[in-house]
Amino acid sequence: MEDYVSYLVYFLAKQANIPFYLFFHDDNIFNRYFKENILSKKQITRIIENCGHFFVVSEPMKEIISLNGGKNVSVVYPIPDGSFIAQGKRIKSEKFNFVISGMLLPYFFEKTVEKINDAVEETDTNIILIGSFNQDYKDSLQNASKIFFYKKFEELYDLFSFMVEETDVIIVFYSSDTNEEIRSRYSFPSRFVEFCHLGIPILIIAPQSAAIGKWAIKNSWLSYVSSETKTDLVTIINKLKNPDFRSACVKQCRYFAEEDFNPVIIHNRLKLLIEN
Numbered sequence: 001m002e003d004y005v006s007y008l009v010y011f012l013a014k015q016a017n018i019p020f021y022l023f024f025h026d027d028n029i030f031n032r033y034f035k036e037n038i039l040s041k042k043q044i045t046r047i048i049e050n051c052g053h054f055f056v057v058s059e060p061m062k063e064i065i066s067l068n069g070g071k072n073v074s075v076v077y078p079i080p081d082g083s084f085i086a087q088g089k090r091i092k093s094e095k096f097n098f099v100i101s102g103m104l105l106p107y108f109f110e111k112t113v114e115k116i117n118d119a120v121e122e123t124d125t126n127i128i129l130i131g132s133f134n135q136d137y138k139d140s141l142q143n144a145s146k147i148f149f150y151k152k153f154e155e156l157y158d159l160f161s162f163m164v165e166e167t168d169v170i171i172v173f174y175s176s177d178t179n180e181e182i183r184s185r186y187s188f189p190s191r192f193v194e195f196c197h198l199g200i201p202i203l204i205i206a207p208q209s210a211a212i213g214k215w216a217i218k219n220s221w222l223s224y225v226s227s228e229t230k231t232d233l234v235t236i237i238n239k240l241k242n243p244d245f246r247s248a249c250v251k252q253c254r255y256f257a258e259e260d261f262n263p264v265i266i267h268n269r270l271k272l273l274i275e276n
Helices: 005-016 041-050 059-067 108-122 135-140 156-166 190-198 211-218 230-240 243-258 263-275
Strands: 021-024 053-056 073-075 097-101 126-131 147-151 169-173 202-205
Touching: 005 041, 053 059, 053 263, 059 073, 059 211, 097 108, 097 156, 108 126, 108 169, 108 230, 126 156, 156 190, 169 190, 190 202, 190 243, 202 211, 202 230, 230 243
Parallel strands: 021 053, 053 073, 097 126, 097 169, 126 147, 169 202
Antiparallel strands: none
């Protein structure tokens, strides 16, 4: 609960004299909800001082909660919707497909996708965009000849099955400008946690100041670039076209799927934190 409902929870918990806990996926409480006067500084202070435990998705989010007076703050990654066991495999194809799936916000995401497309055109690869796109968005990318649009899948299983069969590399990215996409400083993409279970290499494109960028550096993520320049994108794409490099990337994904992003491990850790 990252909006005014957090204050309602605080109020109800106080009336009932019971503890309350909060989950935060980004810093809306200090950014949007304070700056736009959705919550007053006094209300935010009451939430911070009385919350029994904060569960956040990144180290930067943990730091900002602690700096603002939060006493019990723990990083708990988003629990994936269940470990997907791939029943199929990549369909043999001469096409090399990158896939981007998820909510693509306008303006700054358009710019990033256009830059990825420029690199893709030079490396003779393709981009598959999966999601709900209006015609204006498609028109804005009409000159991107290597982009193919697919409608959003209603079920995650169907999405994952499609990706396993059609995808060579998944792309997870944030805007290069964290002043435009402020949430990237603190948010950790739940889709990245999900995708690690698919056994497909994942290319992370994000600035070093983004939470996922800091995570990628800390964990020596093989397919990570902090720049959107055409040179850097072409270089990493060409590396990913090498089967041996992709195999190393898959091994890295599977390690985190079995350890840090294992839903059982995450759930058990959350359970222990609440009980203690």
